[in-house]
Every structure is written in C-alpha cells, then in structure tokens.
Amino acid sequence: MAVEGVETVVDVVPAAAERNLLAQETVPMTVLAQDPSITDDGGPIRVALPVPAGRLAHGPCSDRFRVVSPAGVPLPVGLHVGDPWVYADRWSPTAQPDAHALPEDPDFRAQNVFAVAAHTLALFEQRLGRPVPWRSGLPQLDLVPQAAPGKANAFYSRERNAVLFGWLPLLPSRPALYTALSYDVIAHEVSHAVLDGLRPRFTQPGPPDQLAFHEALADLVALLSVFTVPGVALRLLAATDGEASHPGSAALAPSELARRRVAETAASLAALGVEPAGSVRLRLPDSALTSVEERLTAAVTAAAQRVDVVLAPWSGDAHPDHEALGRAACAAAAAHGVPVLAFPVWTWHWSRPGDPRVPWHRARVVRLSPAVRAARRDAVACFATQVRPVGPAPEDAAVLPPEVLEHFDRDVEVVFA
Numbered sequence: 001m002a003v004e005g006v007e008t009v010v011d012v013v014p015a016a017a018e019r020n021l022l023a024q025e026t027v028p029m030t031v032l033a034q035d036p037s038i039t040d041d042g043g044p045i046r047v048a049l050p051v052p053a054g055r056l057a058h059g060p061c062s063d064r065f066r067v068v069s070p071a072g073v074p075l076p077v078g079l080h081v082g083d084p085w086v087y088a089d090r091w092s093p094t095a096q097p098d099a100h101a102l103p104e105d106p107d108f109r110a111q112n113v114f115a116v117a118a119h120t121l122a123l124f125e126q127r128l129g130r131p132v133p134w135r136s137g138l139p140q141l142d143l144v145p146q147a148a149p150g151k152a153n154a155f156y157s158r159e160r161n162a163v164l165f166g167w168l169p170l171l172p173s174r175p176a177l178y179t180a181l182s183y184d185v186i187a188h189e190v191s192h193a194v195l196d197g198l199r200p201r202f203t204q205p206g207p208p209d210q211l212a213f214h215e216a217l218a219d220l221v222a223l224l225s226v227f228t229v230p231g232v233a234l235r236l237l238a239a240t241d242g243e244a245s246h247p248g249s250a251a252l253a254p255s256e257l258a259r260r261r262v263a264e265t266a267a268s269l270a271a272l273g274v275e276p277a278g279s280v281r282l283r284l285p286d287s288a289l290t291s292v293e294e295r296l297t298a299a300v301t302a303a304a305q306r307v308d309v310v311l312a313p314w315s316g317d318a319h320p321d322h323e324a325l326g327r328a329a330c331a332a333a334a335a336h337g338v339p340v341l342a343f344p345v346w347t348w349h350w351s352r353p354g355d356p357r358v359p360w361h362r363a364r365v366v367r368l369s370p371a372v373r374a375a376r377r378d379a380v381a382c383f384a385t386q387v388r389p390v391g392p393a394p395e396d397a398a399v400l401p402p403e404v405l406e407h408f409d410r411d412v413e414v415v416f417a
C-alpha cells in the first residue's frame with residue numbers, strides 16, 4: 001500500500017521475480033514426433049518431449065495418468081529403474097540408435113501415449129495456472145494404448161474415465177496401425193478429457209456449436225502443441241558447405257572453411273533454440289549451384305516431402321547460389337503443392353525503396369519480439385568465418401561486413417509469399 005507523497009520501493013530478488021513457480025521439473029521422454037509414417041533415414045522421427053517429473057509405477061502410472069489394458073489393469077511396463085522416482089529412457093537415440101523397431105514395441109507405445117498425454121496436460125495447467133480436474137473426480141485418467149482391434153480411431157470416454165486408442169492388426173497389404181503412436185491423435189483426445197473436466201456441461205444438449213467447439217479446441221491444441229515439440233517445426237537442408245567464400249585466403253583452406261561452416265550452422269541453430277528434426281547437407285559446389293541445378297532440384301524435391309511450407313532464399317536475390325536454390329525450392333514446393341516463403345538476403349544491399357525489381361506486393365512482414373531479435377543476433381554472430389576476417393590479408397576480409405549485417409538486425413523479417 002502506498003502512502004501519499006511517499007514513494008514505495010519494493011525489494012525483489014530479480015531471479016525470484018522472474019521465476020514461474022508453476023513451472024515443473026521435467027524429464028525428457030522419447031516419443032514419435034508426429035506419426036510413424038513421417039520418417040527419415042533412421043526410421044520414424046522421434047523427439048525428446050519434456051514431461052513433468054514424478055513418481056512412476058508400472059503401467060506407466062503417474063499421479064495423473066494410468067496406462068492400462070482394455071480391462072483397466074495397469075500394464076506391466078516400467079519406465080523407472082528400481083526407484084520409482086528414477087526414469088530411464090530406453091528409446092532415446094543413444095539407447096536405441098535405430099528407430100525402425102519402435103512402432104512395434106508395445107512398451108514404447110505405452111511410453112509414447114503416456115508422455116504425449118502428460119505433456120499436453122502440463123501445457124493446459126501451465127497456461128491456466130492451476131491443476132485441471134478430470135470429470136470423474138478421480139486423480140488419474142486411464143489411457144488404453146491398445147483398445148479393441150479393428151478401429152483406426154481413438155476416443156475419450158467419460159463413462160470409462162479413459163482415452164481408448166484403436167489399432168489395426170498387421171495385414172499382408174499394410175503394416176499394423178496404432179493410433180497410440182500418433183502425436184496429433186493423443187493430444188486431441190486428451191484435450192477432450194481436459195475440456196470435459198473444466199466444462200462438463202459442454203456435452204449436454206444445446207446448440208450444435210457446443211460440440212463443434214469441443215472438436216475445434218481439441219484440434220487446435222493438437223495442432224499448436226506440435227510447435228512446443230523441440231525441432232518438429234524445422235527440417236534443414238544445406239545446399240553447400242560454403243567452402244568458396246575466401247578463394248585467395250592463405251589462412252583458411254576450403255576444406256577447413258567447410259568444416260567450420262558446418263559447426264557454425266549447428267551453433268547458430270542452438271543460439272536460436274531450435275533443433276531440426278531432420279538435417280540434410282547436399283555438399284554441392286559452393287558458388288556453382290547453377291552448374292548442378294538439376295541435381296539440386298531433385299534433392300530439394302525429395303527433402304520437401306510432407307512439409308507444410310518451404311523457406312528458401314529468394315530467386316531474384318542477385319546471388320547465383322541463392323537464385324538457383326530459390327528456383328529449386330519453388331519447383332519442389334510446386335511438386336508437393338505447398339507454399340514457398342522466400343527470404344531476400346543480398347536484396348537489402350542492392351535494392352532501393354520502391355525498387356521495381358523487387359516484388360514488394362508479395363512482401364510479408366514478420367515482427368520479432370526483443371527476445372527473438374536477440375537470439376537472431378546471437379545466431380548471426382556464430383558465423384565467425386563470414387562476419388569476421390579469417391586472417392590478416394585482404395583476401396581474408398569478412399564476406400559480410402557490418403554495413404551488410406545491419407540489415408539483419410531490424411525488428412522485422414521480410415518474406416515474399
């Protein structure tokens with residue numbers, strides 16, 4: 001309470017003020033990033049999903065979920081080693097380098113369904129700032145990863161206080177299908193259970209919009225929560241290793257330059273806080289992409305399968321490699337029927353306001369928060385072999401001098417849609 005005329009100063013410890021007391025300790029659990037059909041060379045794409053840490057009994061069972069058989073009995077699957085407070089991930093890339101066998105492993109399916117459900121519930125509870133009750137009034141919601149066979153669908157049952165995941169047995173014509181392996185399906189059905197706990201009357205007779213709202217919210221959570229999964233949103237393709245940027249340099253041989261550029265890319269992704277789900281390096285000749293454009297286009301088209309959008313340099317950037325890659329990206333996107341967002345790089349350096357060579361009518365501005373802008377600055381600084389001289393000679397000069405870098409420190413990004 002402030003007294004008139006007296007300035008009140010409240011002492012707070014900055015770290016304590018910023019600390020979110022609702023944020024829980026988490027453990028990373030391996031799950032399939034999207035659906036078993038989304039694969040790379042190592043099999044289905046998996047990610048480490050943060051899951052609230054807790055005591056795990058067989059099932060697995062936590063304080064909020066029980067993974068059970070169709071009869072409602074906890075499964076014998078143990079995710080803990082000895083002590084129920086100690087979780088061991090048996091399906092991480094280190095523990096099991098080959099992911100091909102994961103979908104057929106019932107123990108993994110139990111972990112997958114448990115981890116995605118627990119992560120989804122935690123997202124709700126963190127945003128709401130309070131625990132979400134289940135409609136049953138019981139502390140735990142049951143998850144049945146292998147409900148009755150013959151249904152390629154899953155559903156939330158209020159009566160059974162459970163989410164039941166259907167599955168289709170293996171046939172000569174196709175592999176077995178388990179809905180308990182699909183991130184979207186699990187997040188969608190758990191959202192129904194969450195909403196039913198928060199607003200039980202939404203399922204009572206009423207205008208049709210009520211049920212439509214249930215479905216829409218569940219779909220939105222499933223869709224948006226995928227973006228909280230580290231790396232799922234991004235697959236990286238690098239056409240060259242950038243070895244030709246300092247042709248006359250005595251300080252840095254092209255092979256060493258390529259090695260450093262690859263490490264710099266990894267560091268810059270870490271600075272941005274993103275971990276690509278897939279990464280492809282084509283190692284095509286730097287500054288000579290036009291000479292291998294057919295191969296480039298084929299590789300980009302292969303890499304762009306099952307993506308929602310392709311981000312690439314703009315094909316009018318007045319840099320031969322950027323233009324070749326921009327054209328390849330457009331061809332790949334057209335082949336898969338997905339949009340391209342093209343980003344200008346050198347354009348900022350040679351164009352002028354209202355420049356007729358630039359498709360300004362297709363320009364879209366993305367505003368950046370101060371945190372994102374700072375992360376981008378850190379990411380750019382990681383490319384030491386481009387932003388700083390690589391040696392003392394004139395041939396070693398930075399390819400991106402400060403006046404060029406200035407263009408990349410604004411509070412916006414611009415793409416051509």
Ligand SMILES: [Zn+2]
Nearest residue numbers: 188192215218
């Ligand atoms: Zn639904």
